[in-house]
Amino acid sequence: MVSTSVQAAVSGKNRPLSHILRYLPARFADTVREYVRSNPAHEDWISELRFRAGGLFSVTVAGQNVCRFPERFVYCSAEDVAQTLSLLCEDSVHTYGETMKEGYLFLDGGYRVGLCGHARCDDDRLKSVYGITSLSIRIPHGVFGIAGPVLPLICEDGAIRPTLFYAPPGIGKTTLLRDVAASLRERRIALIDTRGELYQEEAMNCTLIDVLYGYPRAKGIEIATRTLAAEAVICDEIGTAEESAAILTAQNSGVPLIASAHAENETMLFERPNIRLLRDAGIFRYYIGLRRKGWEKRFSFHVFDAWQNRSFDLSSEEPS
Amino acid sequence: MRWVGAGFLFCSVFGCGILLAGQEKERTRQCEAFLNFFEYIKNQIHYFLAPTKQIYRDYRDEVLSKTGFLDCLSQEGDGVYQNRWEEAFAACRDRIMLSREQAQIVLAFGSCIGKSNEEMQMNSFEYYIKAMTKETEKQRSVCAKNVKLYQTLGLTVGAMAALLFL
Secondary structure (H helix, E strand, C coil), X not given: CCCHHHHHHHXXXXXXXXXXXXXXXXXXXXXXXXXXXXXXXXXXXXXXXXXXXXXXXXXXXXXXXXXXXXXXXXXECHHHXXXXXXXXXXXXXXXXXXXXXXXXXXXXXXXXXXXXXXXXXXXXXXXXXXXXXXXXXXXCCCCCCCCHHXXXXXXXXXXXXXXXXXXXXXXXXXXXXXXXXXXXCCCCEEEEECCCCCCCHHHHCCCCCEEEECCCHHHHHHHXXXXXXXXXXXXXXXXXXXXXXXXXXXXXXXXXXXXXXXXXXXXXXXXXXXXXXXXXXXXXXXEEEEECCCCCCCCEEEEXXXXXXXXXXXXXXXXX | CHHHHHHHHHHHHHHHHHHHHHHHHHHHHHHHHHHHHHHHHHXXXXXXXXXXXXXXXXXXXXXXXXXXXXXXXXXXXXXXXXXXXXXXXXXXXXXXXXXXXXXXXXXXXXXXXXCCCHHHHXXXXXXXXXXXXXXXXXXXXXXXXXXXXXXXXXXXXXXXXXXXXX
């Protein structure tokens, strides 16, 4: 059953693309508006806006790079990148200093901006980043109902089963996790939103979800299991040694973890030493690989049940 | 009637002297107010990494409020905030009595706010705060000298004009 707030998000009352366009220099915002006007069906498929100093402005539509609008290229100067960054940060670049060092900043509304530029290092430690040369604005998509086929696995007889979703970047792991969190909204879920991408107000307010904003994943997992008495912890993109250590420590608390990781397929997933460590410790019951072809909204899932050592495939219905 | 005219002339000239002295005092107060504002901005960014719009909205100062500068800074256009320091300064220029050099420092300080990381901003802030401190000290001594000068000049020129009129 989809709640009214979720329906509002699905029906597109909140247009994440038009909202972020207000923060872009007019030249680029107008280019995107013009593109959407001539290709209205593409609007829901725009996942990224990319700026490169001395390069081309591009839009990622269903995984494809679009840089002709329609017959012209839009060039981007260093000043354009600096101005865009200033506008996105509302002239408060200093507020985002720490996450900028990690290569991203997150904005209200669940937008993640990936960035790179010139690094200033002290020995091996990254001290600061200046002279930003590339920006990649990720447009969040509130697509709900896609987790339907895997929900009976995750939530079996009222018990939540630890699950790891894996896929290459841009397939929709975060969107799926968001849907799983919204579907489990009547359970005490601790959502570790390190980069401000997971929590979506329209779908998750007035629920039992506790949100740990900006916490490093390892610390967030520790807090969620030790002090929040969560029924399940949800977090995005695990994979570092520190995170694996925190997950291994937390397993004794009996709090299941639902997480995602980057990997092309199951073999490559288990080739990652930190994930292999988690598999050997039996942390996750289900390893679910996501597949989605270009313009398809449907996901297909490849499920590996580690406790019963069997694999099978599932596919989702076309979401609303 | 002649006495009334002479009295009016004296009061006008002496009043001008008092007015000029008042302006000089106001300029000093504004220099000090901007200097305090600079320090506040620096601390808010250094210790709290506070967003620019919040810094402006939270700041209270009678002298700067009177000029309308703080209100102009806090304005938001189309729901997107931008640091409009230069525009705010231009909009209130007729109420801001700073000299050209002092105004240049204020504008240069404003152009650094929120445009880079904390460390780079601190370096720029230190430089402009030092320059503004120097200007404020200069202004204080000029003010002490000029206030007396304007008052004395107003009094003597006013008295002389009144005598000549008589």
